Amino acid sequence: MPRTPYVAANWKMHKTVAETEAFLGELLPKLPANGVDVVVCPPYPSLARAVELCGERVAVAAQNMHEADSGAFTGEVSAPMLRELGVRAVVLGHSERRQHFGESDEALARKLPAALEAGLQPILCIGENEAQRDGGETEEVLTRQLDADLAELSDAHLEQLVIAYEPIWAIGTGRNATPEQAQEAIALIRQTVAFRNAEAEDAVRILYGGSVKPGNAAELIDQPDVDGALVGGASLDPGDFLPIVEAAARA
Ligand code: PGA
Numbered sequence: 001m002p003r004t005p006y007v008a009a010n011w012k013m014h015k016t017v018a019e020t021e022a023f024l025g026e027l028l029p030k031l032p033a034n035g036v037d038v039v040v041c042p043p044y045p046s047l048a049r050a051v052e053l054c055g056e057r058v059a060v061a062a063q064n065m066h067e068a069d070s071g072a073f074t075g076e077v078s079a080p081m082l083r084e085l086g087v088r089a090v091v092l093g094h095s096e097r098r099q100h101f102g103e104s105d106e107a108l109a110r111k112l113p114a115a116l117e118a119g120l121q122p123i124l125c126i127g128e129n130e131a132q133r134d135g136g137e138t139e140e141v142l143t144r145q146l147d148a149d150l151a152e153l154s155d156a157h158l159e160q161l162v163i164a165y166e167p168i169w170a171i172g173t174g175r176n177a178t179p180e181q182a183q184e185a186i187a188l189i190r191q192t193v194a195f196r197n198a199e200a201e202d203a204v205r206i207l208y209g210g211s212v213k214p215g216n217a218a219e220l221i222d223q224p225d226v227d228g229a230l231v232g233g234a235s236l237d238p239g240d241f242l243p244i245v246e247a248a249a250r251a
Helices: 017-030 044-054 079-085 095-101 105-118 130-134 138-149 155-160 179-196 198-203 217-221 238-250
Strands: 006-010 037-041 058-062 089-092 121-126 162-165 205-209 228-231
Touching: 006 089, 006 162, 006 205, 006 238, 017 044, 017 238, 037 089, 044 058, 044 079, 058 121, 079 105, 089 105, 105 121, 105 138, 105 155, 121 138, 130 138, 138 179, 155 179, 155 198, 162 179, 179 198, 179 205, 179 217, 217 228, 217 238, 228 238
Parallel strands: 006 037, 006 228, 037 058, 058 089, 089 121, 121 162, 162 205, 205 228
Antiparallel strands: none
């Protein structure tokens, strides 16, 4: 079974409810009817409205969640709360959360099974920083993050994951990984998953993220192991995001 390409719009802390409505009003009528899974990740206040507008064609994902179902965790949101809204996926371990908000591998190890338990598809982000790449540590960093973040997930559940390879030096910098760098890292991630579950090797979808634009999306997504893209800056304008979705649908 070939893997369906997957493109997710990570809006970060952008777009009010009104801006979410305007974006979806423009994007939804133009989307290819099939051949690509499309996901939007709005900030929490826009999730419910996005679910209403997206219907079945586009899945709505949150950008984070807490690992507990409920509790004394001021400012946090749980997986069952997101599911109740109709949210279908959740970004976990984005490098901005790791860098600015102290997201740890230990917490991620607990968040992944909690997400699946609640019926949310996790989109796990991993990636090396510039010093690690320059120091030849990319492979070691990626396998270490995978081992730690997937530690509490059963092997049988691995194929339900989406993983995003997001080199930190490429995020928001305009300096994307080359197609060869993306392919090499993503093939390594697939191998690492395969060591635990051979069937997940072919099933798990692994995305590239980091300065994906209409002009470079096709060459990245056309790589054999690259199953799609996690798009930040270029996902804020439907005129930029749509050609990326179309490139994935053609891949
Ligand atoms: P970017 O962000 O496309 O703006 O580089 C990607 C991401 O952070 O997921």
